[in-house]
Structures are given as structure tokens and as C-alpha cells.
Amino acid sequence: MKYSYFPGCTLKSKATELDKYARDCAAVLGFEMEEIENWQCCGGVYPMARDEIATKLSSVRALADAKAHGRKLLTLCSACHNVIKQVNNDILTDSDICSRANNYLKLDDPYNGETEVVHYLEVLRDEVGFGELKKAVKNPLKGKKIAAYYGCLLLRPGAVMAMDDPENPRIMEDLIRALGAEPVIYPQRNECCGGYLSLDDPEAVAKRRKKIADSAKEFGADMFITACPLCMYNLNKADSSVPVYYFTELLAEALGVKE
Amino acid sequence: MHRIGVFVCHCGTNIAATVDVKAVAEAALNETGVVFSADYQYMCSEAGQTLVQDTIKEHKLTGVVVCSCSPRMHEATFRKAAAKAGLNSYMVEIANIREQCSWIHKDMMSGTEKAVILMRAAVAKVKLNAPLTPGQTPVTKRALVIGGGIAGIQTALDIAEAGFDVDIVEKQPTIGGKMTQIDKTFPTLDCASCILTPKMVDCAQNEKIHIYSYSEVESVTGFVGNFTVKIKRKARYIDEKKCTGCGECIEKCPMKKVPNEFNLGLDNRKAIYIPFAQAVPKVATIDSNYCIKLKTGKCGLCSTVCGAGAIDYTQQDTIIEEKYGAIVAATGYNPINIEKFDEFAYSQSPDVITSLELERLMNAAGPSNGTLVRPSYLSNQHDPEAHPHTIVFVQCVGSRSTECRKGSKEYCSKICCMYTAKHAMLIREKYPDTDVYVFYIDVRTPGKLFDEFYRRAVEQYGVHYIKGMVGKVAPKADGKLNVQASDLISNEQLHIDADLVVLATAIEPDKSARSIGTMLTASMDTNDFFTEAHPKLRPVESPTAGVFLSGVAQGPKDIPETVTQASAAAAKVIGILVKDQLTGNPCVAHSDELMCNGCSACEKVCPYGAITYSDKEFRQPDRTVAIRRVASVNPAVCQGCGACTVACPSGAMDLKGFSNQQIMAEVDAICR
Numbered sequence: 001m002k003y004s005y006f007p008g009c010t011l012k013s014k015a016t017e018l019d020k021y022a023r024d025c026a027a028v029l030g031f032e033m034e035e036i037e038n039w040q041c042c043g044g045v046y047p048m049a050r051d052e053i054a055t056k057l058s059s060v061r062a063l064a065d066a067k068a069h070g071r072k073l074l075t076l077c078s079a080c081h082n083v084i085k086q087v088n089n090d091i092l093t094d095s096d097i098c099s100r101a102n103n104y105l106k107l108d109d110p111y112n113g114e115t116e117v118v119h120y121l122e123v124l125r126d127e128v129g130f131g132e133l134k135k136a137v138k139n140p141l142k143g144k145k146i147a148a149y150y151g152c153l154l155l156r157p158g159a160v161m162a163m164d165d166p167e168n169p170r171i172m173e174d175l176i177r178a179l180g181a182e183p184v185i186y187p188q189r190n191e192c193c194g195g196y197l198s199l200d201d202p203e204a205v206a207k208r209r210k211k212i213a214d215s216a217k218e219f220g221a222d223m224f225i226t227a228c229p230l231c232m233y234n235l236n237k238a239d240s241s242v243p244v245y246y247f248t249e250l251l252a253e254a255l256g257v258k259e
Numbered sequence: 260m261h262r263i264g265v266f267v268c269h270c271g272t273n274i275a276a277t278v279d280v281k282a283v284a285e286a287a288l289n290e291t292g293v294v295f296s297a298d299y300q301y302m303c304s305e306a307g308q309t310l311v312q313d314t315i316k317e318h319k320l321t322g323v324v325v326c327s328c329s330p331r332m333h334e335a336t337f338r339k340a341a342a343k344a345g346l347n348s349y350m351v352e353i354a355n356i357r358e359q360c361s362w363i364h365k366d367m368m369s370g371t372e373k374a375v376i377l378m379r380a381a382v383a384k385v386k387l388n389a390p391l392t393p394g395q396t397p398v399t400k401r402a403l404v405i406g407g408g409i410a411g412i413q414t415a416l417d418i419a420e421a422g423f424d425v426d427i428v429e430k431q432p433t434i435g436g437k438m439t440q441i442d443k444t445f446p447t448l449d450c451a452s453c454i455l456t457p458k459m460v461d462c463a464q465n466e467k468i469h470i471y472s473y474s475e476v477e478s479v480t481g482f483v484g485n486f487t488v489k490i491k492r493k494a495r496y497i498d499e500k501k502c503t504g505c506g507e508c509i510e511k512c513p514m515k516k517v518p519n520e521f522n523l524g525l526d527n528r529k530a531i532y533i534p535f536a537q538a539v540p541k542v543a544t545i546d547s548n549y550c551i552k553l554k555t556g557k558c559g560l561c562s563t564v565c566g567a568g569a570i571d572y573t574q575q576d577t578i579i580e581e582k583y584g585a586i587v588a589a590t591g592y593n594p595i596n597i598e599k600f601d602e603f604a605y606s607q608s609p610d611v612i613t614s615l616e617l618e619r620l621m622n623a624a625g626p627s628n629g630t631l632v633r634p635s636y637l638s639n640q641h642d643p644e645a646h647p648h649t650i651v652f653v654q655c656v657g658s659r660s661t662e663c664r665k666g667s668k669e670y671c672s673k674i675c676c677m678y679t680a681k682h683a684m685l686i687r688e689k690y691p692d693t694d695v696y697v698f699y700i701d702v703r704t705p706g707k708l709f710d711e712f713y714r715r716a717v718e719q720y721g722v723h724y725i726k727g728m729v730g731k732v733a734p735k736a737d738g739k740l741n742v743q744a745s746d747l748i749s750n751e752q753l754h755i756d757a758d759l760v761v762l763a764t765a766i767e768p769d770k771s772a773r774s775i776g777t778m779l780t781a782s783m784d785t786n787d788f789f790t791e792a793h794p795k796l797r798p799v800e801s802p803t804a805g806v807f808l809s810g811v812a813q814g815p816k817d818i819p820e821t822v823t824q825a826s827a828a829a830a831k832v833i834g835i836l837v838k839d840q841l842t843g844n845p846c847v848a849h850s851d852e853l854m855c856n857g858c859s860a861c862e863k864v865c866p867y868g869a870i871t872y873s874d875k876e877f878r879q880p881d882r883t884v885a886i887r888r889v890a891s892v893n894p895a896v897c898q899g900c901g902a903c904t905v906a907c908p909s910g911a912m913d914l915k916g917f918s919n920q921q922i923m924a925e926v927d928a929i930c931r
Contacts, residue, residue, distance in 0.1 A: 158664070168601035187604070187733030187741070218736045 001127060003074035003118070004066035005033035006084065009041045011077055015229035021248035022076050022120055024257040029128050029136060033074055036065050042083040045196075053100045059087035060101045064111040072116045074123065076248070078228035082153040082161070085117040089160045119154070121171050121227065121247070122163060130178040138256035140180025146250070147184040147221035147242070148172030149212065151231040152192045166190060172225065172247065179254040188215035193234040205234050213242045225250055261292030261386050264320045265378060266311055268302035268327035270357055275300075277361040277370040283326060286375045290382045294318055303333050311337065312344035322350045322385040326378050328357040347390035349845065349916055354381035376929050383928035387921045391845035396895045398484040398841055399584040402832045403428065405476055405775055406589035408436020409818060410810025410825045412458050414587050417829030419467035423836045426469045426581060427462065428476055428490055430771065433538035435459050436591055440521065440615060442622040444818055445681040446712035452537060452624075459539040472540055475771070477578060479586070479778040480868060482896045483805025484841045486583045494574040496545035496553070501569035504533060504541035508561035508570065517549045519626075522619045525634060526626035531561050535624060545570075585832040586779060588789055588801070589809040589825070590772045594764040595657045599665050603653060603762055608734040609634040610647075611760045614675065617682055631690060633758055635738060644738075647693065647758035650686060651742045652679050653729045654699040657765030668765045670786065673815035675763035676703045680716040682761065687720040696723045696755060698744050706817070725753070732760050766815055780866055781806045789813050799827045804898070807831050846916035847897035848904060850890040853877070854911035857888035861903035861912050869896035870903060 011019035026033050040058040047055045062084060066073040075081040090097045092113035102110045118126075124133060148169075155166035164171045169190060173183035191212065194205030212235065216224065225247040226232055236244040252258040265287035269275035280298040287296040295318045299307050302325060314320060323346065325337050330353040338348035356374040364370035402418050404411045407429030418425040427434060441451040462468050477489040514530035521534045530549040533541060543561075551558040552572055562570040594613055597605050605611045610633045612620070623629035626637055636645035654675055660667035676699070683695045702724065704710040716722045727745040735741055735756075742755045768787045776783045781801040782790045789808045792800040799808050807828040810821045835841070850861070852875065862870045869892055876884050890912070892903075903912045904919065913919055 165599065165601060167599075168604075168606060185607075187607075187731070187735075191731075215733070220736075 001030075002032040002034055002071055003123070004062075004069055004071045005035045005074045005076075006039055006042070006062050006080055007035060008075070008077040008080035010079075010229040015077070015232065015246070018076055018227075018229065018246040018248055021246065021252035021258065025248060025251050025255055028255050028257055029124075029133070031123065031127065034069075034071075036062055039065075042080045044079055044083070046083045046086045053097065053104065056087045056090065056097070057101060057104055059084045060091065060105060060111055063088055063091070063113075063115040063117070064105070064107055064109070066115045067111060068109065072118050074118055074120060076120045076227065078151060078153040078226075079230060081117065081119045082156075086157075086160055088113055088115065088117050119163060119227070121154075121175065124175060124251075125171055130174050133175075134178040134180075137178070137180055137254045139254055141176075141250060141254050142180050144181040145184050145220050145222045146176045146181045147186055147216040147219070147224050148176060148189055148247075149193075149216075149224045149226045149231055149235065149244070150190045151226065151228050152190070152195075154227055155190060172227075175247065175251075176225070179250060181250075184216060184219045184221040186215045186219040186221065188212045193228075193231045195230060195234070198230075198234055206237075206239070209235055209237060209240060213240060216242055261322060262318060262320050263290070263293045263295075263322045263324060263382055263385060264311070264314050264318060265290075265293055265296040265324045265326065265382065266302050266307075266314075267296070267298040267356075267374075267378070268307070268325065269298065269300045270302075270328060270361075271300065274327070274357050274361040274374075277364050277367055278356055278374040279367060279371040280326075280374075282371050283356070283374045283378055287324075287378055287382065290379060292322075292386055293382060295320070302327050303336055308336070308340040311340050315341060315344040315346050320346060322346075322352070322388060324352050324354060324378065324381045324385055326354040326356045326374065326381070329353075329355050329359075347392075349391040350385065350388050352381040352385040352388065354378045379928040379931065380925040383924040384921045387918065387924055388916070391915055393845045394843045394894050395840040396482075396484050396843060398835060398838050399486070399582045400836050401425065401581070401583050402585045402587065402836060403476075403486070403488055403581070403583040404587045404589055404809075406436070406591050406769075406810070406812070407431075407434030407462075407470065407472070408589060408591045408810060409438045409455060409458075410591065410812070410821045411436070411587070411589035412455075412462055413822050413825035414589060414807075414809045414829045414832070415468050416458065416461055416465070417826050418832050418836070419465045421829075421833045421836075422467070423833065424467050424469070426471060426490075426583075428471045428474050430473070430475050430493075431534070432473045432495065432532075432542075432544040433459075433534050433540070434462060434470060434472060435537075435539065437615075438818065439535060439537070440523075440618055440622075442618045442625075443681060443685060445677045446706075446708045448681070448685070456537040456539075459537065463539045470540060471579075473544060476775060476778060481582075482867065482898075484584050484835065484838075485895070486586055486805065488581055488583055488586070490579050490581065492577045492579060494547070494576050495542070496547070496550070496570065496572055496574045497543050498569045498571055498574075499540060499542050501567045502542035502565075503567050503569075504538075504543070505566070506533065506543075507564045507566065508543055509533065511560045511564045513558065513560060514549050514551055517546060522626050523613075523616045525616060525619055525637065543569075545572075585805045585807065585835045587807045587809050587828050587832060588772070588775060588779065588781065588812050589828075590769045590775055590812040592766045592811040592815070593769055595666050595668065595767050597656060597666070597762060597764055599667075600656055600762075602731050603656065603729065603760065604732040604734050604740070605762060608732070608738075608740060608760075610734075610738070610740060610758065611732060611762065613762050613764045614652075614678055614682065615764070617761050621682075621685065631686060633738075646690070649694045649755065649757045650696070650759045650761065651729070651732075651740075651744075651755060651757040652683060652695070652697040652761045652763065654679060654697065654763045655728075655765075656762040658763075659700060660765075668767060668786065670815065671703065672763075672765045673703070674766070674817045677706070677709055677712070677817065679761075679763050680704070680713045680722075683722040684712075684716040684720045687716075687722060694723070696725060696742075696757075698725050698727055698729050700726075700728065706819075727753075732757075766811065768812060772812055779803060779806050799824055799831055805835065843895055844899055845894075846899045846914060847894045848892045848899065848901070848912055848914050849894075850892060850907075851911045851913065852889045852891075854909050855887075855889040856909050856911070857890070858908060859890075860906045860908060861890055864902040864906045866900065866902065867896050867898055869893045869898075 512529035519528040619625040
């Protein structure tokens with residue numbers, strides 16, 4: 001299976017490992033990620049303003065490109081996934097946004113929400129299958145107690161993201177089990193890391209960081225895994241007591257493709 | 260020659276403020292056949308009706324048109340008046356110049372113009388009216404109550420009290436319903452089973468009442484006065500007549516690990532069981548999903564110990580058929596599934612429970628014998644940690660929800676504010692060392708002695724009522740529950756370490772209601788509550804004749820309201836059963852056999868099963884005889900909905916009182 005891949009800016013700068021390990025693992029697991037040509041930044045935050053259209057166009061371009069290739073659009077970064085999937089939902093459900101986006105872009109073939117947006121985790125669960133993944137594991141992560149950190153963007157709004165139950169998710173826990181490690185279920189796993197508050201209120205983010213880490217440690221976690229570069233940035237500081245990894249890095253380690 | 264009288268009503272200023280009623284009356288005189296017209300302030304008043312009646316006699320009217328409110332309001336009134344004056348009731352037509360005219364127009368000109376048009380249409384129609392006589396059908400003097408909770412029990416008792424036979428069909432092994440699981444009732448705090456079980460026993464002992472427990476309604480056919488119902492008696496593998504309810508079999512049954520639904524899975528029961536001590540009928544039931552004998556063929560212990568020889572492993576489901584004059588739907592409710600509300604951690608911690616589960620935990624016959632313990636300590640109740648010190652109640656879990664989350668309800672479940680106040684009060688009374696918090700959106704306590712009750716919880720018992728919702732319940736490693744909530748009045752975020760969290764879960768109609776509604780052709784709303792015939796004036800009747808509503812099946816309500824409605828439904832049923840004959844609606848469909856081509860289109864659309872086909876002999880123009888398949892309508896079953904007249908491709912089907920010809924005449928008059 002070949003996917004059109006939208007890496008996003010951060011995966012080209014601060015979060016190169018998230019991107020690199022994902023590609024390495026895909027090769028082992030038998031699916032291809034073909035990067036969309038000339039993709040642009042997703043905007044980073046889904047625009048809530050009802051009349052905002054310009055900031056949604058980059059997502060529509062990526063979606064239309066995947067459609068032109070007849071492929072699903074694959075994402076890795078929680079924020080990109082959230083923005084693109086929500087914009088796709090707007091195109092599907094709001095005829096006003098749909099027609100305005102098409103009027104701006106003047107595409108040869110109008111885009112009406114045909115593309116399916118999938119996150120790398122969903123590919124592992126639904127296309128590869130955690131059972132198959134388990135068979136492909138060469139170095140089971142035995143004895144590791146891993147806390148999956150979802151943050152807010154990956155699962156919410158639940159009805160649009162439709163990946164998992166936002167209040168009691170299990171997709172990353174199932175991944176951790178498939179890799180041979182023990183998932184740690186702790187209540188703060190789907191709470192906010194502080195997000196962009198790190199720019200103007202680092203104190204607030206530090207509080208969140210402590211709360212999340214304390215909660216994970218309370219239940220015996222050795223490490224966090226996340227899919228979100230911003231969560232990584234906020235959780236992984238000098239004062240952090242629990243190390244944070246991208247889920248793809250542990251996946252690569254378990255599959256034996258980490259150099 | 261037509262002699263039509265037109266009567267235009269002012270309805271005070273309801274009509275007269277927007278319609279020039281005098282002009283309408285004058286315009287009527289221009290219509291051919293109209294010999295009299297008048298306007299009057301309140302045509303439905305006694306004086307107005309007398310005017311109609313006197314005019315009918317004086318002017319020897321052949322038809323009457325009343326320009327007034329909706330026919331749903333006063334058609335029956337004027338029909339009765341006309342009949343008293345010697346004119347056939349069905350020679351009266353109503354032109355609705357209120358709801359469809361004066362109320363929706365602001366301007367006198369357009370209002371009057373439309374009223375004149377509506378009057379003209381009614382005159383055109385009444386000229387084609389024919390006198391109709393309603394038919395009579397006999398009444399089966401027996402009622403069916405579907406559901407044996409407090410609603411069904413009260414309805415059955417009242418019907419039996421009036422001297423009529425009544426059957427209760429209950430799908431559980433015992434009657435009693437949800438009320439049997441409730442510990443105490445608000446606002447008087449009397450014990451629920453103490454007031455309920457005598458009524459259950461009354462049902463069992465009443466010769467007029469027959470209880471079909473562990474049974475379900477399979478199908479319903481027929482119509483008001485003459486329903487035929489198939490009831491499935493599910494195999495309970497016990498001969499109900501022989502079983503004495505001694506419980507010896509339960510004692511000996513080796514299969515102990517069956518989740519006990521009566522205690523909501525908080526403890527286990529045996530595979531052979533009597534749900535609770537006061538069950539009616541008090542006979543055992545074998546759960547075929549768990550019985551070792553039924554599953555593997557080995558065991559059979561219960562049959563060896565049963566002195567009465569009541570156990571019969573070969574029992575099969577049986578279907579019985581009964582006839583009824585009226586049916587009451589009392590199918591009840593359940594708390595919603597709150598799996599999708601896991602911010603409250605219901606599926607993550609045993610110490611997060613629903614309010615109904617709390618009822619069982621506080622009940623002397625419950626899993627903890629009435630001692631309030633944290634469910635995580637149910638198997639270790641003497642541990643000092645078992646007793647909860649801080650208890651948080653969360654209101655409106657799944658109720659009053661505008662989000663699209665699966666399972667959430669837009670409506671208010673109505674009973675939760677009161678039962679939560681009850682729980683909080685009872686806990687503070689029995690365990691003064693506890694801290695009790697209630698998080699609410701609004702506290703809704705209308706009802707006799709209800710607000711006083713709630714205030715007692717706050718003022719006398721010191722329950723902490725906090726306006727605001729709980730955002731998250733986070734189970735901690737030590738088993739405590741960190742409750743994060745907002746206090747909207749002091750604008751603070753609160754963090755409370757609780758031992759027990761109780762969710763006031765929304766209630767929804769029982770899942771069986773939808774299929775029973777379909778069998779009864781009784782309409783339901785989008786939430787699967789049965790719809791009443793009129794939300795204010797006919798609140799216990801379904802729009803389907805002969806079907807009545809009792810209890811939460813119609814909408815959320817507490818026990819006093821349920822009992823009130825149950826008795827009201829019984830009164831309506833008795834109103835039917837006392838009659839020997841029912842007068843039908845003569846505005847029914849009939850088929851012109853000469854035009855019918857036997858296509859079955861009408862039969863397929865008829866929602867009441869009123870149309871049948873038969874082969875009949877017809878003389879052809881050449882004097883030979885041909886046999887053709889033609890439709891005929893059972894006028895007693897037909898409800899006059901008109902679906903068949905629209906479906907009929909050959910125009911053979913027509914509705915009396917609403918014939919195609921009449922409707923075309925109305926359209927012509929409007930377009931003139």
C-alpha cells in the first residue's frame with residue numbers, strides 16, 4: 001500500500017527522528033510513504049474562526065494532491081493530523097467552506113472531501129494490524145513500562161478524529177503491548193501538555209509537565225511515548241523526571257531498524 | 260338543492276383582529292347553495308351552538324360550514340350540535356381560519372382574503388358530503404399491560420378493581436421493575452420495597468389479574484376493542500405451578516459465578532435463581548446461559564433436591580394467543596450505557612458507580628447488606644479503608660447534553676436531582692463522618708415537598724452543593740479518585756480526593772420499547788419515548804386507538820407521577836372495556852370493485868392491515884362471468900389515513916368524507 005505522506009514542518013526540523021524512524025519502519029512493515037510535492041505548513045492550529053479560509057487552503061492542497069494520486073493521506077504529527085482531518089471534515093460537511101476553498105484554489109478537479117486522512121498509528125492498527133506487527137518484532141521491549149502520552153490533538157474532537165475513545169483510548173497501549181512492553185495506564189495521558197503556552201507562560205507548562213510526569217510515575221512508568229512534537233517539546237525539559245520518545249523510535253527499536 | 264349555512268367565528272380577537280369576519284360572512288352569501296350566513300363572537304359557546312342548531316331547523320339546512328379554529332379543536336363539538344338539530348354529523352365542515360389564517364397573518368387584508376378562500380373551499384366540499392353512519396364493533400373485555408414495573412402494576416390493579424380481567428406481560432422472571440432495586444423513595448424516605456411488595460402481592464392474589472412473567476409480546480394484530488396478541492413464554496425450565504419457591508435448588512446449585520443483574524453485577528448469583536426474596540411469582544428460573552446441565556448435560560443437582568418435582572430441563576418456549584380490548588405500554592426505562600463518558604472513569608475504577616448501583620449498595624438486601632462500602636472493598640468489607648469518607652456526586656451524566664457523543668441525551672432525566680439529594684442526605688444521616696459533594700448544572704426540584712427536601716440536604720445535612728461540572732475523575736495509584744471540577748460561583752478549579760464517585764446517569768426507554776411500538780403501530784419520538792395523542796389534553800393515550808401509555812415509557816418521571824399516569828391509563832382502558840360496542844369512524848376507505856385491478860398496492864401501504872384481497876365473480880358486458888381479484892377494506896380496522904387512496908393507480912380506492920372528488924372541488928374553489 002502506498003500513502004501520500006504529509007510530514008509537516010517540525011518533522012523536517014526539530015522532530016526529524018519522528019519522521020525518519022517512521023519511514024524506516026514502513027519499509028519493514030510493507031507500506032510506502034511518498035512525500036507530497038511542495039507541501040506547505042498546515043498552519044499548526046486548526047482555525048476556529050468561522051470565516052477563516054486562507055489558513056485552511058494548505059490542508060486542502062495536500063488533500064487534493066492525495067486525491068489526484070488516488071491515495072490516502074498519511075500524517076504523523078498530531079497537530080498536522082488534527083488540522084488536516086478537521087479541514088477535511090469542514091469540506092465534507094460545510095458547503096460554504098467547500099465552495100470558498102475551491103474558488104480560491106481553482107483546482108482542475110474540484111476537491112470535495114474525497115481523501116481519507118489516516119494517522120500512522122491507525123495504519124499500524126487497521127492496515128498492518130497489531131497482531132502482524134507483533135510477529136514482525138525482532139527485539140521485544142521486554143520489561144519496559146511505557147506510558148503513552150496522547151495529549152489533546154490526536155483524539156479530539158472525538159467525532160471528527162474518530163481514532164479512539166478520547167476519554168479512555170487504547171491505540172497506543174495496544175501498540176506498546178505489540179512491541180512486547182507493558183503499557184502504563186495513568187489518568188493524565190489524554191490531558192493537555194500546555195501547548196503553545198510554552199511561548200508566553202512557561203510556568204504554566206512546567207506545572208502541566210510535573211503533573212503529567214507525576215501521574216505517570218505514580219503508576220510506575222519508565223518513559224513516555226508520544227506522536228506530537230509539541231508535547232515532546234513541553235514534556236522533555238531539563239527538569240523532566242520521565243524521558244520522552246517518539247513512538248516511532250521505539251517501534252524502530254523493536255523492529256530492529258534503529259541504528 | 261343545497262341549503263348551506265355558513266357560521267363565522269370571531270374567537271374573541273383571535274380571529275376578528277386579523278380577519279374581517281363580517282366580510283367573510285357576506286362573501287359566503289355569494290356562493291351558490293349558501294342560504295344563510297352569520298358571524299358570532301364565540302361560535303363554540305352554548306349560544307353559538309344554539310344559533311347553529313336553530314338555523315339548521317329554521318332554514319332546513321342540508322350542510323353547515325363553520326369558519327373557526329382547527330377541526331382538531333371543535334369539529335366534534337359542531338358535529339354533535341348538528342346531530343342534535345337533526346342534521347347528519349358528517350354534513351358539517353370546518354374552515355380553519357384561525358391556526359391556518361388569523362394567527363399567521365398580520366395584515367387584515369390578506370387575512371380576510373385567505374379566510375374567504377378557505378370558506379369557499381369548505382362550501383365546495385360540503386356540497387359533496389354524504390351522510391355517514393359510524394359502524395359498531397364489539398369489545399373484548401380484557402386488557403393487556405406490557406411491563407410489570409410500578410406503572411404496569413398500578414394500571415393492572417386499577418383495571419382489575421373495576422372488575423375487568425387484565426394480563427401483565429413481564430420479560431423478567433418477576434414483576435416489580437426498577438422500583439424493586441431502589442432503597443428509599445423521595446421525599447418521604449420510606450422504603451421502596453415496603454410500599455411496592457404489597458402491591459406485587461395484590462397482583463398475584465387478584466383473581467382478575469394474570470401475570471405472564473418471563474414472557475414477551477411477540478405480535479399484535481387487530482384494532483381497538485379487538486386486539487389479538489401472541490405472547491412468548493420463555494422457557495424457565497421450572498413448572499411454575501409446582502415450584503414452591505423454597506430455594507433448596509438455589510442452595511445446591513454449583514454454578515455460583517453468574518453476575519447478579521438485580522444487584523447490577525456488584526455480586527454473583529447462581530444459575531438457578533429467584534431474583535430477590537419478595538419476587539412475584541416466587542418461582543425459580545434457570546439461566547440457560549450458565550446452567551451446567553443445560554450446557555453440558557451433566558449436573559442436574561437442582562432436580563434431585565427439588566421436592567416438588569418442578570424442574571424440567573426439556574421445557575421449550577411456548578407461544579400463547581390472547582384477545583384484548585385495550586393495551587397499555589408500560590415498558591419502563593434503563594440507565595444509559597456510560598462507557599463513552601469515561602472522563603468519569605466508570606470503566607476504569609470500581610469505585611465510580613451509577614446512582615442505581617448506589618441504591619443497591621445502600622440496600623439491606625444488597626451486596627453489602629446495607630453498609631456503604633467502596634465497591635473495590637466488597638470482598639473485604641471489614642478493612643478500615645472500605646468505608647468511604649469523601650463522596651462526590653456528579654449530576655446530568657448524559658442528560659441535557661448538546662454534544663453529539665454516542666448515548667448522550669438532550670432531555671433532562673428529571674428524577675436525578677431528587678434522588679441525588681436523597682442519597683446525599685441518607686449518607687450524611689447514617690455516616691456523619693463523610694464529606695458529600697454534589698456537582699450540578701441546575702438543581703431542579705419542582706414537585707410537592709421536593710424543594711423543601713433538597714434544602715434540607717443543604718441546610719440541615721450540610722451537603723456541599725457546588726454549581727459546576729466535573730471535568731475529570733482521575734483514579735490514583737492508591738485507589739483514591741482525584742476529582743477535578745469547576746466551581747462556577749467562586750470561579751475556581753477544585754481538586755477533591757474522593758473515595759467514591761456516584762454518577763447520576765441519564766435514563767432512556769427500555770430497548771424493547773421500539774419493537775413493541777412497531778407492533779402496536781404506536782408512534783414514538785426520536786428518543787424512543789412513546790408519543791402521546793396530545794401533549795397536554797391526551798397525555799396517557801397513544802395516537803393509535805386502544806393503546807395507552809403508563810410510566811417512563813412516555814417520558815422521564817418519578818414514582819408519584821408514574822402512579823398517577825398509571826391510574827389515568829387504567830381509567831382510559833376501563834372507559835373502553837365498559838362499552839359493549841365501540842362506535843367507529845365512518846371516514847374510512849372503500850374500494851370500487853369495478854375499478855380495482857387487484858394490484859395490491861393499497862395492501863402494501865396500509866399500516867393497519869385493514870385491506871384484504873379476494874376473488875369475486877363479475878358479469879362482463881357480454882354477459883359472461885369473469886373472476887377477478889379485488890380489494891376490500893375492513894371498516895373496523897381502517898383508521899382513515901388515506902395512504903391507500905394515494906397508492907391506488909386505478910383510482911378505485913377512495914376515502915369516505917375525503918373523496919378525491921371532494922378534494923378536487925376544494926382545490927378548484929381555492930384556485931377560482
